Amino acid sequence: MAERPTGGPGLRTALGTLSIPLRFLLLSSFLIPLGSFMVLPFMSVFLHERLGMGLGTVGVVLAAASLVQFSGGIAGGALAERIGLRRTMLWALVVRTAGFVGLLLALRWPPLAVGALILTCCGAALYLPANKAYLVHGVDEERRPAFLSAGNAALNAGMAVGPLVAGPFVLSSPGWLFVAVTALFVLVTAGHARLPAPSGEALAIADEGRQGLLSGVALLPFVANGLAFYLYFHFQHYLAVYAVERASSEFYSLVLLLCFALVIVVQPLASGAIRRMPYGLALAVGFLGLAAGLAVLAVGNRPALLAGGALITLGDIVLFLKNDLEALRRSPRSDAVVFGQQRLAAGIGACASGVLGGQLYGAAEHAGDAGWFWLWAAAQCLLLPPLLVLLRRPAADLPRPHGDTEGALTRP
Missing domain, CATH: 1.20.1250.20 (MFS general substrate transporter like domains)
Structure with missing residues (x-):
């Protein structure tokens, strides 16, 4: 069978096969970075000017948060292998929502800000590997790039829009901003609770063992x-x-x-x-x-x-x-x-x-x-x-053996 041409009808056809859960997941891939980037790009300003932290301390905090958010993904992947993709995403969103609640409370008690920021990054680390794996679950190798790139596009769109929406409110009305972001994450978390578990997931988890x-x-x-x-x-x-x-x-x-x-x-x-x-x-x-x-x-x-x-x-x-x-x-x-x-x-x-x-x-x-x-x-x-x-x-x-569906x- 001839391969579809890059982009154009081939891309539209691949994405047109998305089920309702996957469409929700792509929407979430936009909403989650939208909410996160309404807050996180401004954390250096917030911690320094609003909470009075020194710039040296701010730098250390942000470096630690970035390392957790990226490198913690390996723990997120391992957790998904143990308890499943949907449950991992759900727990990750609960953790991240708690982090934004902590940022709201930090307006009254500033020492909470550091722990809250790290908590949001832990949630991100746990979520992304399970999100990507759910998106390509059961998808043949030819369509995987289209699905992954669609998720990346949604992610980048959220990252681009978030700072534009939140910029005017970060220092003037941070409380209302944190409330809005927390409410958004509560809604997204509730939606994830209704996602079905991928077919065959329980058997696959049992087969993985502890590696x-x-x-x-x-x-x-x-x-x-x-x-x-x-x-x-x-x-x-x-x-x-x-x-x-x-x-x-x-x-x-x-x-x-x-x-x-x-x-x-x-x-x-x-x-x-x-x-x-x-x-x-x-x-x-x-x-x-x-x-x-x-x-x-x-x-x-x-x-x-x-x-x-x-x-x-x-x-x-x-x-x-x-x-x-x-x-x-x-x-x-x-x-x-x-x-x-x-x-x-x-x-x-x-x-x-x-x-x-x-x-x-x-x-x-x-x-x-x-x-x-x-x-x-x-x-x-x-x-x-x-x-x-x-x-x-x-x-x-x-390489993985092709056609092995165990x-x-x-x-x-």
């Missing part, structure tokens, strides 16, 4: 994902200070909106082509896109900021989706555990970027030209990925 968190990890996609996030987070962490100095905070927001829009529009349309692309070629295309974008940022003017952001986003569209697809193909573990392992790699990469990138940016700024930071980051995109060749096809990193939670 280690990193057992069966697909090593090459794991390391490639960590490296991709390490390089991408040079852009994520440090573009704000670089762009605001050379343009304005409003123009920085415009760059971010462009990046979100590209993910929302391009990734679903390109998902079929990314699936068919050989893994080595996808890595080359993705890392070259990151390298080109980071190098362009060194120019430092407004067109360069837009062009650099666009190139970096196109690179990560290929890398992030292909790494997840390849990890699913190679690992014998359940989908939720695979997504959790990939989140762990992302957390390690993002954390390393925060620590090492901060030193590099400070050194470049001290030398009088922060543009050198972007050139050094671009050079890493060219120098580090070839080392991945050393990890290609180890004996324990074998345990519906484990593989389609």
Whole structure:
């Protein structure tokens, strides 16, 4: 049978088969980051200006929260393997809702703010692997990229809209904002309570046994994902200070909106082509896109900021989706555990970027030209990925057997 063309009718046909529970899950994939990003992007301002924390303390708190939110995904995947996808998502949303209640209470008792923030990040860590696994449960390999990219598009749309909605109210009316976000999460949690458990899930859970968190990890996609996030987070962490100095905070927001829009529009349309692309070629295309974008940022003017952001986003569209697809193909573990392992790699990469990138940016700024930071980051995109060749096809990193349907939670 001939493959469907990328995007266009093929994409619409794939998404047109979504059941009502999956449509609700995609809606939730928009509403959850919408609510979260009405609050979380402004936490540094809230903690510092509203609650009076020093900037050094704020930095430590946010670093710890980011590490929990990313790397804690491996615990979320393991929990889903033990108790099921629906129950894991439900408990994760209960935890996250409690975190937003804690932020509301922190307006009266500020010490609660740190614990509440960490609680919301724990909920995010538990939720995302189960969400992705539920979305692709029982879906054949050809349609998985379309489903995953649709979820990513919904996620990015929520992340883009949230700050725009909440910006005027974060400092002026944070209480009402936290109440609104908490109410949104209560409604989403109630909806998840009505989701059906995936067919065959109980049998699959029983068959999994108790394996280690990193057992069966697909090593090459794991390391490639960590490296991709390490390089991408040079852009994520440090573009704000670089762009605001050379343009304005409003123009920085415009760059971010462009990046979100590209993910929302391009990734679903390109998902079929990314699936068919050989893994080595996808890595080359993705890392070259990151390298080109980071190098362009060194120019430092407004067109360069837009062009650099666009190139970096196109690179990560290929890398992030292909790494997840390849990890699913190679690992014998359940989908939720695979997504959790990939989140762990992302957390390690993002954390390393925060620590090492901060030193590099400070050194470049001290030398009088922060543009050198972007050139050094671009050079890493060219120098580090070839080392991945050393990890290609180890004996324990074998593809899943096609057509094996034992345990519906484990593989389609």
